[in-house]
Amino acid sequence: MIPAAQPLIGAEERAAVDAVLQSGMIAQGPQVAAFEDEFGAFVAGRECIAVNSGTSALHLALLAMGIGPGDEVIVPSFTFAATANAVAVAGATPVFVDIAPDTFCIDPATIAPAITARTRAIIPVHLYGHPAAMAQIMDIAQEYELQVLEDAAQAHAASLEGRPVGAWGDAAAFSFYPTKNMTSGEGGMVVTGDPELARMVRLLRNQGMEKRYHNEVAGLNNRMTDVHAAIGRVQLGQLPGWTRQRQDNAAFLDGALQGVTTPPVRPGAEHVYHQYTIRVPGDRDAFVAALAERGVGSGVYYPVPVHRLPTFALDIDLPHTEEAARQVISLPVHPALSRADLETVAAAVNEVAAGVPA
Numbered sequence: 001m002i003p004a005a006q007p008l009i010g011a012e013e014r015a016a017v018d019a020v021l022q023s024g025m026i027a028q029g030p031q032v033a034a035f036e037d038e039f040g041a042f043v044a045g046r047e048c049i050a051v052n053s054g055t056s057a058l059h060l061a062l063l064a065m066g067i068g069p070g071d072e073v074i075v076p077s078f079t080f081a082a083t084a085n086a087v088a089v090a091g092a093t094p095v096f097v098d099i100a101p102d103t104f105c106i107d108p109a110t111i112a113p114a115i116t117a118r119t120r121a122i123i124p125v126h127l128y129g130h131p132a133a134m135a136q137i138m139d140i141a142q143e144y145e146l147q148v149l150e151d152a153a154q155a156h157a158a159s160l161e162g163r164p165v166g167a168w169g170d171a172a173a174f175s176f177y178p179t180k181n182m183t184s185g186e187g188g189m190v191v192t193g194d195p196e197l198a199r200m201v202r203l204l205r206n207q208g209m210e211k212r213y214h215n216e217v218a219g220l221n222n223r224m225t226d227v228h229a230a231i232g233r234v235q236l237g238q239l240p241g242w243t244r245q246r247q248d249n250a251a252f253l254d255g256a257l258q259g260v261t262t263p264p265v266r267p268g269a270e271h272v273y274h275q276y277t278i279r280v281p282g283d284r285d286a287f288v289a290a291l292a293e294r295g296v297g298s299g300v301y302y303p304v305p306v307h308r309l310p311t312f313a314l315d316i317d318l319p320h321t322e323e324a325a326r327q328v329i330s331l332p333v334h335p336a337l338s339r340a341d342l343e344t345v346a347a348a349v350n351e352v353a354a355g356v357p358a
């Protein structure tokens with residue numbers, strides 16, 4: 001079976017972990033500081049604060065923005081649940097809006113109608129590695145005095161109009177979960193251009209302390225360890241090459257697939273293909289099963305819109321979200337694929353699509 005995702009961990013990561021273990025300093029230390037510095041090069045030099053997951057990055061950024069009970073935050077429903085969970089766990093209310101059907105990212109036209117007197121922020125998600133329409137979103141945020149937190153969990157090194165994701169909003173959250181475009185095992189990064197916000201995130205990740213036992217605010221322990229940062233630093237070095245490989249693999253699939261809708265890229269956008277997501281005709285789950293029979297793994301991200309999950313259980317009408325949840329399949333696009341793997345994927349998709357009754 002060609003896997004839908006495959007973390008690439010090699011000898012360099014193992015050596016880096018071993019060096020940390022031998023140093024005896026395994027909690028947050030010099031590796032975390034170096035990882036933060038080095039990640040800055042991918043987000044236009046903004047300040048980076050490493051944490052223990054992408055969810056923690058979203059959560060701490062929201063807390064540092066002062067968002068809590070009584071506040072509303074506009075989020076797309078077509079995303080991983082973590083985007084909305086972070087809002088709910090911060091005590092605020094996620095307000096779900098629809099996506100643009102081409103990019104699967106939040107549709108800026110749906111934002112203004114969802115704004116109320118309680119709205120404090122917008123969380124655009126750069127879904128699958130395609131940047132959300134940040135210029136329009138930042139204009140809306142400015143007009144209504146809202147904060148913007150980019151959910152860049154799936155979009156390391158993506159950019160729009162030459163500006164990297166993570167360098168548009170007031171803050172951004174990245175994830176280093178193993179299946180992401182780069183990993184630290186588990187981990188996340190808050191990115192911001194605002195020194196006060198950065199300081200608050202640093203406080204919140206470490207019990208509210210900058211100076212030991214001088215706790216300034218009530219915080220959490222969401223620190224990254226040096227073991228994870230050491231893995232992340234090696235992976236960061238591979239990120240540019242792996243991104244090009246994902247883009248080359250996507251270009252191959254764009255040219256080879258028939259009978260399905262391939263993912264378009266907006267002008268000015270650099271898509272990093274965390275997922276290569278197509279829309280298929282007919283019964284999507286039967287399509288997935290038929291691909292598996294042909295040795296092709298795939299994923300469905302996401303079969304249930306977040307507003308419909310039992311957590312939120314909202315009966316609202318988001319037609320593009322519902323349609324995407326019924327139609328999408330993500331195909332293997334990761335850098336470990338060979339040319340033969342890609343040919344197998346394309347042949348399987350084309351054969352299954354050709355067999356779907358019109």
Ligand SMILES: Cc1ncc(COP(=O)(O)O)c(C=O)c1O
Nearest residue numbers: 053054055080082153175176177
């Ligand atoms: C869009 C999105 N937001 C947030 C997260 C949360 O990241 P993590 O799993 O590192 O907590 C993920 C990834 O899992 C994600 O895909």
